[in-house]
Every structure is written in C-alpha cells, then in structure tokens.
Amino acid sequence: MKEAVYIGPVPSAGPDLQDLLVQVARGDQDAFAQVHDAICGPVLGLVRTVLRDPAQSEEVTQEVLVEVWRTAPRFQPSRGSAMNWVLTLAHHRAVDRVRSAEASAAREHRAALLDRTPAFDEVTEQVETRLEREQVRRCLRTLSELQRESVTLAYYRGLTYREVAELLSVPLGTVKTRLRDGLIRMRDCLGVSA
Structure with missing residues (x-):
C-alpha cells in the first residue's frame, strides 16, 4: 500500500x-x-x-x-x-x-x-349597574311623596323645574325646595359626599 x-x-x-x-x-x-x-x-x-x-x-x-x-x-x-x-x-x-x-x-x-379580551368586564359592569339602580330605588322610597314626584319628573323624565311646577300645579319655589331637600336626602342615603 x-x-x-x-x-x-x-x-x-x-x-x-x-x-x-x-x-x-x-x-x-x-x-x-x-x-x-x-x-x-x-x-x-x-x-x-x-x-x-x-x-x-x-x-x-x-x-x-x-x-x-x-x-x-x-x-x-x-x-x-x-x-x-x-x-x-x-x-x-x-x-x-x-x-x-x-x-x-x-x-x-x-x-x-x-x-x-373585552374592554371591560361586562358581567361585573352589569352587576354593579343593577346594584346601583336598586340602591337608588331604595333611596327614592325614603323620600316624601312630593319629593319623589319632583325628583322623578326632573331627573328621570328630563323636565325643567318650571315644567315640573306646571305639571304638579305648585309654585316654582316649592318645586325647587322639594328638589333640593330630596336630593340632599338621596345624597345622604347613597353615601355620596358633597
């Protein structure tokens, strides 16, 4: 080799x-x-x-x-x-x-x-909204009949103070007082600070 x-x-x-x-x-x-x-x-x-x-x-x-x-x-x-x-x-x-x-x-x-991923937790949002609504309803029930009528017409139906006064056949000043007192009671009931 x-x-x-x-x-x-x-x-x-x-x-x-x-x-x-x-x-x-x-x-x-x-x-x-x-x-x-x-x-x-x-x-x-x-x-x-x-x-x-x-x-x-x-x-x-x-x-x-x-x-x-x-x-x-x-x-x-x-x-x-x-x-x-x-x-x-x-x-x-x-x-x-x-x-x-x-x-x-x-x-x-x-x-x-x-x-x-949803932008927010829809279930949590729905539950919170429902709880808030229920709390508002509960607080509305603590108002006097005149306060509840004034708040409902002004804030849930969107009427002006003058329209509320005309609808309830009471002076404008009375509606303003009912609304002020009703809103103060609602604020206290909901635990919202002023």
Missing part, C-alpha cells in the same frame, strides 16, 4: 473566491456569476439549518446573494476568508428572519388576545 504524499495546494482552474469578490466589488457581473455558483449551495445549506423552511430558506438565500453583490466592496480579506464572510452574512440574515418571524408571531398573539 502506498502512502499519499502531500505536494502542496492544488492549483485552481480560475481565480479564487477572494479575487472574484474584489472583481464583484468593481461591478463585474461575470465574476458575480462565478461567485454565485461557488456560494449558492453552502449559503442555502447554512440558511436551511437555521430556518428549516425550504421556501423561506430559498428566499433568504436570494437576499444574501443580493447583499453579496451590493456589499462586496466591504469585504476585507485581512479579517477572514471570502467564504466565511459570505456565510456570516447568510447566518446573520437567517437569524434576522427567525427573530422577525418570532416578533411577528408575538405581535399577532398579542393582537388576538386584545381582540378576545
């Missing part, structure tokens, strides 16, 4: 990815076609491991390829290999898509909760 002997790097048939990116930075579309062919598979593979959704993976891969075309002038060979730079762009873009999807899902969840 013969031992394999390492004789050094195998010469490539064309420019390496780093040189191609430099040409892409100058707007060379043919160089970009070669970069595309070299990076498309690895970028799609990386993006699919992050996203797991084939359709979104293809979409993000397309976005990464466009970003490589637009940002090729930013590539700095001193900071790492061209493939690492491209895969870093791809990873960042895929993670951004995951975060965006999670944020969107969280917003939709919050919106759904708001749609289902």
Whole structure:
C-alpha cells in the first residue's frame, strides 16, 4: 500500500473566491456569476439549518446573494476568508428572519388576545349597574311623596323645574325646595359626599 504524499495546494482552474469578490466589488457581473455558483449551495445549506423552511430558506438565500453583490466592496480579506464572510452574512440574515418571524408571531398573539379580551368586564359592569339602580330605588322610597314626584319628573323624565311646577300645579319655589331637600336626602342615603 502506498502512502499519499502531500505536494502542496492544488492549483485552481480560475481565480479564487477572494479575487472574484474584489472583481464583484468593481461591478463585474461575470465574476458575480462565478461567485454565485461557488456560494449558492453552502449559503442555502447554512440558511436551511437555521430556518428549516425550504421556501423561506430559498428566499433568504436570494437576499444574501443580493447583499453579496451590493456589499462586496466591504469585504476585507485581512479579517477572514471570502467564504466565511459570505456565510456570516447568510447566518446573520437567517437569524434576522427567525427573530422577525418570532416578533411577528408575538405581535399577532398579542393582537388576538386584545381582540378576545373585552374592554371591560361586562358581567361585573352589569352587576354593579343593577346594584346601583336598586340602591337608588331604595333611596327614592325614603323620600316624601312630593319629593319623589319632583325628583322623578326632573331627573328621570328630563323636565325643567318650571315644567315640573306646571305639571304638579305648585309654585316654582316649592318645586325647587322639594328638589333640593330630596336630593340632599338621596345624597345622604347613597353615601355620596358633597
């Protein structure tokens, strides 16, 4: 059995990815076609491991390829290999898509909760309203007949003091006195502070 002997790097048939990116930075579309062919598979593979959704993976891969075309002038060979730079762009873009999807899902969840949550507790509101009505009725029963008639006509039927006086055939001053005294008794009965 013969031992394999390492004789050094195998010469490539064309420019390496780093040189191609430099040409892409100058707007060379043919160089970009070669970069595309070299990076498309690895970028799609990386993006699919992050996203797991084939359709979104293809979409993000397309976005990464466009970003490589637009940002090729930013590539700095001193900071790492061209493939690492491209895969870093791809990873960042895929993670951004995951975060965006999670944020969107969280917003939709919050919106759904708001749609289902009533602006106020309807049952509590109804019970409180019923209790308040009953308390008002009870307090109205403590008024004299003349006070109760005056309060009911003025505040529940919406008549003016003058209209109440005409309807009951009593002087306006008498209606005002009945209303004042009746409202004071109602206030005290309901426990409302002045």
